[in-house]
Amino acid sequence: MTRQASSAPLAAEGPERDNTGPRSLTRLLGLFDVLSLTQNGMSLAELSATLASPKSSLLNLLRPLVAEGYLIHADGSYRIGPSIIRLSASVMSAWNFPKMIRPFMEELVERTGETVLLGVLNKEAEAVAFVELVNSPHPVRLQVPVGTVRPLYASPTGWLLLAYADKGFRDPYMASVQFKLKMPAGIARASITREMAKIRTEGVCSSIDTPIAGVGSVIAPVFDGNGECIASLTVAGPADRFRKDMDLLRATVKEVAARASGIVGAAQPGPK
Structure with missing residues (x-):
């Protein structure tokens, strides 16, 4: 999903728009932290609310993590994966x-x-x-x-x-x-x-x-x-x-x- 240039929260992220840097790393660690506390996983909307992060930003993190097996995406929820x-x-x-x-x-x-x-x-x-x-x-x-x-x-x-x-x-x-x-x-x-x-x-x-x-x-x-x-x-x-x-x-x-x-x-x- 492409970022929306008109979104104020996304604009506020500035240099982190390519999902690199300390802020994105903190978000990644926070993602694993919250998912480790739930057995049934969380939806994109729930992750967005919990991490106070835009859905589009999270998707840029979630997609490669799913592809590499670090997360499992099933039935609309993300869970900890085998990797x-x-x-x-x-x-x-x-x-x-x-x-x-x-x-x-x-x-x-x-x-x-x-x-x-x-x-x-x-x-x-x-x-x-x-x-x-x-x-x-x-x-x-x-x-x-x-x-x-x-x-x-x-x-x-x-x-x-x-x-x-x-x-x-x-x-x-x-x-x-x-x-x-x-x-x-x-x-x-x-x-x-x-x-x-x-x-x-x-x-x-x-x-x-x-x-x-x-x-x-x-x-x-x-x-x-x-x-x-x-x-x-x-x-x-x-x-x-x-x-x-x-x-x-x-x-x-x-x-x-x-x-x-x-x-x-x-x-x-x-x-x-």
């Missing part, structure tokens, strides 16, 4: 938190021989993002690139993060989630709800051949000093190796994740 989730995961990987957890991940690799991943919950995308990993030394191992995202319903790691998420997010999600990926027989809302209850009781999640055939995994939560689950440690690899030592794997992952939680809690600033 910004991957970018967020990359930023997370440079954050101190993964560095703090990495020694525990390396310990798990040494003790289990399997690949270890650090996962975080992205509520806006309703997904789990893997922000750090340490690969198994085995030639046959699970390969998951840093920045990979999976829908919460389609991953045992997602089930665990959902189990410890606040009810204000978890209950609406479970009531409205649509299984857009083809899932194995038996995996539905009811089965995931039962699994979440089991996870909260046992403090660990384990799976073999579910939801991906040939893959085994064990996942435990990492808590901050306030008792909130801020991440997960996932040990994953070929299912045959997990069948042999599942009880030991569950105990090991749970124990290491508990020690990681203690370090995170001790490092957390402010009142506990």
Whole structure:
């Protein structure tokens, strides 16, 4: 859409009319900020009102962001897209938190021989993002690139993060989630709800051949000093190796994740 020369708000923007410069960058950051706070997205009119920015200016920002996958435009609304989730995961990987957890991940690799991943919950995308990993030394191992995202319903790691998420997010999600990926027989809302209850009781999640055939995994939560689950440690690899030592794997992952939680809690600033 072309800018209207007669529009007073547009004229007031002056040199920023080509969508470059500090003001446009501030608008871009503000755009991601407001969209990160809504699960259902916002229309162009809502964004214009919230950001106090002309629609034509916003469209010049929105169109390339949609084209590159940073935003999704559907049903008249704009939502956070997969590219910004991957970018967020990359930023997370440079954050101190993964560095703090990495020694525990390396310990798990040494003790289990399997690949270890650090996962975080992205509520806006309703997904789990893997922000750090340490690969198994085995030639046959699970390969998951840093920045990979999976829908919460389609991953045992997602089930665990959902189990410890606040009810204000978890209950609406479970009531409205649509299984857009083809899932194995038996995996539905009811089965995931039962699994979440089991996870909260046992403090660990384990799976073999579910939801991906040939893959085994064990996942435990990492808590901050306030008792909130801020991440997960996932040990994953070929299912045959997990069948042999599942009880030991569950105990090991749970124990290491508990020690990681203690370090995170001790490092957390402010009142506990």
